[in-house]
Amino acid sequence: MAETTPSVEELAAVGFDRLRADRERLDRIDRYIRGEHDGPYTPKSATEEYKLLAKRAVSNWLPLLVKTPSQALAVDGFRRSAEAEGQETPEEWRAWQDQRMDARQAPVHRAALTYGQAFVTVLRDPADPTRPVIRGVSPRLIHVSYADPAADALPLWALQIEGLPEKEGAEARGWLYDGTSVHDVMVGGKDGPRVIGSAPHGFDVCPVVRFAPDVDLEGRVTGVVEPMIPIQDRVNQTVFDLLVSQTFGSFKVRTISGMAPEFKRDPATGEVVLDASGRPVPIPIRADASRFLVAPDPDTKFSQLDETPLGGFLDAIETATKHLAALSQLPPMYLGVGSVTNLSAEAMAAAEMALSRAVEEYRHALGESWELVLFLCAIVKGVEPDPEAEVLWTDAGSRSLSQTVDALGKAVQMLQVPARAMWSRIPGVTARDVEEWAQMAEADDPGLRMADAMASAVAAPAAVTDGYAGGDGA
Incomplete structure (x- = not known):
């Protein structure tokens, strides 16, 4: 018996149920990243003074676990595999700049690290079908279905909503993306999902790209916040005990x-x-x-x-933050553990080695997702997509500029690497800088100037001869 294809309403109902099922877990992560933690243990007879100390005991380390690696994740260039020297800026990269993605990529990276995944939609601008519109979507507002969630690059369908309704039975507006169209739907009502409009999106695939920096072979994703919540609670409890001892027992x-x-x-x-x-x-x-x-x-x-000695509490807080640093691959000095006085660039790079490896892993995963986004942008722009194109990341290493330039210079001299190939590896240099340098180098090249002069010298007599022959024939 042939399988029947689910209707749009049925898919919307499944997606909405999955969003409601994941709501508690994702809302908990969102609360913790914003500093709204579960309070430390206090007795039922706690006074208002104890409750005030419990509020002050919250020491939110979790945003640092997200911001530190995300600040090293910045796409600043795009290179096609068959890009010729001096070729104009690729159309995909023009779309990236048009959508202000230099700034808008950061929220996507932070959401992917916070929850374990984030999403980006690529659609056509209704006013200009050749202009792609790139939008990041929080995983709290979208459910995506894959045939193989671990291996598939694009989903079968996805449901995005404006927001989960607070009241049971209330409706919410949403959009269901499938392989051909975008369906405007209402979900959560008493009568079930209903379609209020549909329009083709111009692709033969679902235009929703997942950003998952840590996904296993079963398609499960893990962010950097959720595993650290128990340690964060332990830090808060220890700080609360410290404040109680400091307030009531730190004096003779x-x-x-x-x-x-x-x-x-x-x-x-x-x-x-x-x-x-x-x-x-x-x-x-x-x-x-x-x-x-x-x-x-x-x-x-x-x-x-x-008085009550406070050293034990301080040692317990330091131990908990060390555990936090070790499990998150964050340098302990970033959490105030240890000293960074008079550290050389080499020592700083060694201390950040675990973080650098984590960032490199994130770049591999997130880079493939951005390349897929730009692939869809190429389709919208009407140019041939390049499946072998790659994005270029900003170098955020802790090496000194002189050390980096010295290493690049040795690569040019000892390994015969073209000097122009090293320009993009200089810290702080953007793709536009490299393009301008290439134009300056061509303008200042004496060989090219001599060739232009010779071409002009040969072209001038030819023009005179042609004119003279014409006059003699007259």
Whole structure:
């Protein structure tokens, strides 16, 4: 019996159910990255002062785990495999610049690292079908279905919504992308999903690209935030215990034994003042650095209770942050553990080796996704896509400029690598800089100037001869 193709409504219902099923987990990650953590343990009888300390105990390290590698992920160039010397800027890269992706790529990278995946849609501009529109989409707002989630580059279909409704039974607007069209749908209502419009998107594939820096063979993705939440909770609990000890036990307590307190007396009658329960009201003893305590009774003893040592709490916080750094491949010095005083560029590079390897792995995964995005942009622009093209990443290493230039110079001199091939590897140099340098080099090349002069010298007599022959024939 032949399988029936699911309708748009059925796919929208499946996608919406999956989004609601993932909502709790993704919302928890979103809360933690924004600093809204589960509070540390406090007794049920905790006072307002304890609750205030619990709020102050939140030390949000998680954004640093995302921002540090994402700041080393910046696409700044695109190279086609058959790109000739001096060829104009590829149309795909023009679309990238037109969509301001130099700045808008960062949120995509941060979402991919935070949740484990992010998505980018490529559609045609309704006002200009030859202009691609690139948009990043949070995984909290889109569900994507693959035949093989571990190996497929593009999905079978995807459902994107404006936002999950807060009330049960409320509707939300969405868009379902399949291999031919974009369907405008309403989901979440009591009557089930309904299609309110459809339009072809101009591709023969679903134009949704996944950015998954860490995906396994079963298609499961893992971000850098969720595995670190237990350690983050441990840090918050230790900081809370530190604040409680610092507030209530970090100072010496003076004690007096064997001395009867003096009681308040009525100035008019001289009688002892009683409280509501009939007990005499003692006069408080004021003890501070400016006062000297004296007792008339020789059996009176003055003593003090020592403060609670805070070193153990500080050591526990440092240990937890070391665990956080080790599991996230972040240099411990980024979390305030250790010292970076007088570190050379070589020592800094060695300390960042684990981070550099993680960033390199992310570049391989995310670079393939950006190349697929630009592949779809080429289709929209009407040019032949290049499956062998590649994106170029900014060099964010900690090597010094002199060290890098020295290494590149040795590659040119000792290995006979063309000098022009090394220009793009200089830190801070963009693709536009390389293009301008190439134009300057061609303009300043004496060989090219001599060739232009010879061409001009040969062309001038030819023009005179042709004119003379014409006059003689007349």
